[in-house]
Amino acid sequence: MRKNRTPPAAGTPPTVRVSRRIERRHDVDICVVGGGPAGLAAAVTAARQGCRVCLVEAQNCLGGMGTAGLMPIFMAFGDDLHFYAGGFGREVHDRLAASGATTADRPWGQWLPPICTEALKRLYDDLVLDAGVELCLMTQLVAVDAARGRVRHVVCAGKSGLFAIRARVFVDGTGDGDLAAWAGAPFEKGDADGNLMPGTLCSLWADVDWDAVRSAGQNAQEVLIRALEDDPGILPQPDPHLPGMIPAGGSLAGGNVGHAFGVDGTDERSLTRAVIASRRLLPAYERFYRTRLQGYAQARLAATAAQFGVRETRRILGDYILVQADFERQAVFADEIGRYNYWADLHCVRPSPEAFEAHLKRFNNQPKPGESYGIPYRILTPRGLDNVLVAGRCVSADRYVQASIRVMPGCFITGQAAGVAAALAVRKRTGTRGVRAPELRRELTALGAYLPDVGDAS
16 A cells, blocks of 8 residues: 655655665775866875875866866966966976977967867876876766765766765865765855856867968957947857967867856756857857958867866855955965965856956956965865865855966866865874864975965964
8 A cells, every 4th residue: 555645845846765775986085076177186186195095087088178178278377476386287387388288379478378188188197197096087976975064975977887985085176066065065156146157168170370360460359349349140149258269289279269158057957058059159150250350261160178168156165265355455374275366257147248348357457476365275174064175166265266266277276285185184184174274384385386474364
């Protein structure tokens, strides 16, 4: 006889209960979820400290947007005075430069090298494997087993099925804060109205005549704005913001063009719509480049990225929230794990001239050489969790600072610090809040991190 069941409340999605026993495949000191620049920096750094580390990555390569996402440029490692992404970031920068993999058809400053995607993939492979990291590519995080403020296991899915990983410390390098949020950490997302920065499906372009591009000296952004004024229908959406094309060797270009507005990177349904819309949008940009800009007459779209570019989702709330006022006053902290000075690159949440003007004002007010803000360890420690650290795009910051620290060199800084802190927690047999700032800073300094004396810091 079937038991009577209380029907779900109106509007409540139906649920199912799934219970099964799965293999615990890895038993390690540290588990890092997400192999983008933050996660791989954390994994390599922790493994070099003598810890047994497992790294889980959903794509078939490490590096996130710099590889699977076809993002053509790293953004600033430093400025004319300081190399802020010292240590792991410096190693990546210098090894790529030594291999010739960052050479392009026009000079870029040492701080803004273009990306040779395949060379970067191989370098990341070498760094992780040489450090002895247990690597799981093409593997998704699907569940988190947490109780009383501690994560005990994460559950992952690969082609072989479900399996669990047990660790003493976990590092969330997912970018979206999936591990921390699913474990119960509080978070914020978007602006006061819930609006999120748009995403971009980056791309690879062929048959660009870079000599002609340089000779013409056109500003593609300005040309697009005039074109939209003359013919608003030149693009399916009147978006005046054009990050543009970067030389990628020979006649190739890396394209950071087009925005998918209204996308929520924590919702696969929203991501699906955004990816399809972005693919349909790119032919219009191909026509614009070919007809309006010199040097692009034969340019053609060769490929779009395997990973959709998401700029903003969850910001995990930590023991400290790094805010715009800290950015503007060039704050110094006693528990500083690095400093950075990239501008607040907040892309417009809607395609309007007014929103783009606000974006340009932020760009024109970017920090001067030598100006930087401190990054405290406390933005890596999620509230309510004792053995989890966050690194990369999802650290505890407001939208303004998140728009600065989210880029790859910024992720190297927080990832490296998370790796060292996780290793210290393992060695000291303490939670993440038991890691003492002076010892953490000494370890990071020994690795080459940019850490000036904090003096009487706040």
